[in-house]
Amino acid sequence: MIYFDNAATSYPKPPAVGEALLRGIGEYGGNPGRGGHRLSLAAAEAVYDCRCTVADFFDAPSPECVVFTSGATAALNLAITTAVRRGMHVLLSDREHNAVARPLYRLAREGIIDYEIYPTGGDVVREIERRLRRNTGLVVACHVSNITGFLLPVEAIGALCRERGIAFVVDAAGSAGHLPISLSSLPCNALCAPGHKGLLGVPGVGIAILNGWEGKREFLVGGSGVDSLSHTMPSALPERYEAGTLPTPAILALGAGLRHLRHYGLARVMAEEERLRARLCEGLLSRRDLRVYEPDNRHGPLLFTHATVPPEEIAGRLDNVGVAVRAGYHCAPLAHRTVGTPPGGAVRLSVGIGNHPREAEEFLALLSRVLPETQ
Amino acid sequence: MKTKIVIGSITYAQKARRALSAQGIRARLIKADSGPAEGCVYGIELTEDEAPAAIRELRRLGIDYRFLSHDLFR
Numbered sequence: 464m465i466y467f468d469n470a471a472t473s474y475p476k477p478p479a480v481g482e483a484l485l486r487g488i489g490e491y492g493g494n495p496g497r498g499g500h501r502l503s504l505a506a507a508e509a510v511y512d513c514r515c516t517v518a519d520f521f522d523a524p525s526p527e528c529v530v531f532t533s534g535a536t537a538a539l540n541l542a543i544t545t546a547v548r549r550g551m552h553v554l555l556s557d558r559e560h561n562a563v564a565r566p567l568y569r570l571a572r573e574g575i576i577d578y579e580i581y582p583t584g585g586d587v588v589r590e591i592e593r594r595l596r597r598n599t600g601l602v603v604a605c606h607v608s609n610i611t612g613f614l615l616p617v618e619a620i621g622a623l624c625r626e627r628g629i630a631f632v633v634d635a636a637g638s639a640g641h642l643p644i645s646l647s648s649l650p651c652n653a654l655c656a657p658g659h660k661g662l663l664g665v666p667g668v669g670i671a672i673l674n675g676w677e678g679k680r681e682f683l684v685g686g687s688g689v690d691s692l693s694h695t696m697p698s699a700l701p702e703r704y705e706a707g708t709l710p711t712p713a714i715l716a717l718g719a720g721l722r723h724l725r726h727y728g729l730a731r732v733m734a735e736e737e738r739l740r741a742r743l744c745e746g747l748l749s750r751r752d753l754r755v756y757e758p759d760n761r762h763g764p765l766l767f768t769h770a771t772v773p774p775e776e777i778a779g780r781l782d783n784v785g786v787a788v789r790a791g792y793h794c795a796p797l798a799h800r801t802v803g804t805p806p807g808g809a810v811r812l813s814v815g816i817g818n819h820p821r822e823a824e825e826f827l828a829l830l831s832r833v834l835p836e837t838q
Numbered sequence: 839m840k841t842k843i844v845i846g847s848i849t850y851a852q853k854a855r856r857a858l859s860a861q862g863i864r865a866r867l868i869k870a871d872s873g874p875a876e877g878c879v880y881g882i883e884l885t886e887d888e889a890p891a892a893i894r895e896l897r898r899l900g901i902d903y904r905f906l907s908h909d910l911f912r
Binding site for chain 1: 846847848849850852853867868869872877878879880
């Protein structure tokens with residue numbers, strides 16, 4: 464099988480990830496932070512180890528800034544929901560995933576905020592600056608587009624937000640584990656990422672790294688393991704935003720994924736993915752019946768459409784010959800509109816650490832077989 | 839004799855335990871009696887002899903603690 468759907472979830476996982484997952488239901492099978500017996504405390508220590516690993520991987524100021532969530536969507540909902548207050552103006556890019564857009568649409572529907580979408584085609588920082596109002600309190604940007612790999616200048620956007628005292632949330636779903644991210648140089652207040660994509664963990668955990676966070680409200684509320692008599696969540700991070708039992712197996716798997724990336728080397732991951740992507744892009748561009756969207760991007764997914772065959776039909780034909788790709792809108796209708804895909808969306812190829820260099824040639828040959836070039 | 843330093847958050851108790859360990863002070867993570875706190879709490883347990891040095895280190899690191907176990911019996 465050729466798996467080019469790593470932007471949906473990375474596959475295959477390193478063996479150490481599976482082993483860690485099993486340790487999470489065996490050796491560390493107690494409930495972390497919910498008891499004083501040795502199985503519970505051992506689980507808590509294993510979770511804390513992973514918190515430290517995450518903090519170290521992203522150069523976060525401290526382990527307690529790392530909030531574990533159920534995924535990137537939950538992390539983004541947490542960041543967005545707790546950042547806003549009534550009457551706030553929010554800016555989001557024209558590349559955002561529904562995990563960013565829908566929470567903002569809902570807040571706007573409820574009359575809590577109003578939002579504006581800034582274009583990314585030109586000088587992004589200038590476009591944001593032009594739209595700032597006195598009540599602008601939050602800017603959201605994806606680091607890398609989940610459909611074309613378009614890279615947003617998050618360092619510069621963050622610098623502007625810091626200068627103006629505006630909260631800045633980065634959706635790193637497309638970049639975490641693919642590109643280096645250091646919170647010592649990226650001025651953002653919340654960095655949100657899934658555990659199961661580039662970070663090589665399994666579904667069920669995500670992270671929100673909160674840096675200088677001024678949460679205006681609670682998010683998910685419930686059991687926190689401490690301060691149980693209080694009617695509110697604890698004030699300190701990470702417990703403030705970690706209501707309910709943490710998914711120890713998924714957290715341990717994430718820790719193993721991060722250690723694998725460290726051992727393998729992020730620079731090597733980048734170089735290999737970039738080479739594979741470039742060869743795929745070259746092959747797609749060589750066909751006159753295909754349109755590749757933003758082919759000059761160097762990282763992230765490749766997006767293409769055919770002159771006459773619909774995306775889902777292409778994905779189905781590829782699946783029949785053992786190639787996994789994703790067609791449609793990729794939960795990012797804003798980004799699709801921005802790059803101008805037709806109704807039905809497009810086909811997305813997303814490579815990852817598990818791919819072999821020869822798979823580019825194999826894929827292009829299989830594509831020619833199931834979708835012969837039309838003259 | 840053992841002294842319990844009640845911190846509250848399990849994450850900060852873990853941070854405290856590891857920081858003390860780095861200074862050669864052995865402490866154990868515990869779920870403590872809540873005492874005057876608002877429900878369940880976590881902390882660390884260590885020998886009474888090492889408690890003063892531990893407290894100094896926690897203050898230096900800015901890790902707040904709620905009370906020491908012997909406060910409960912005053």
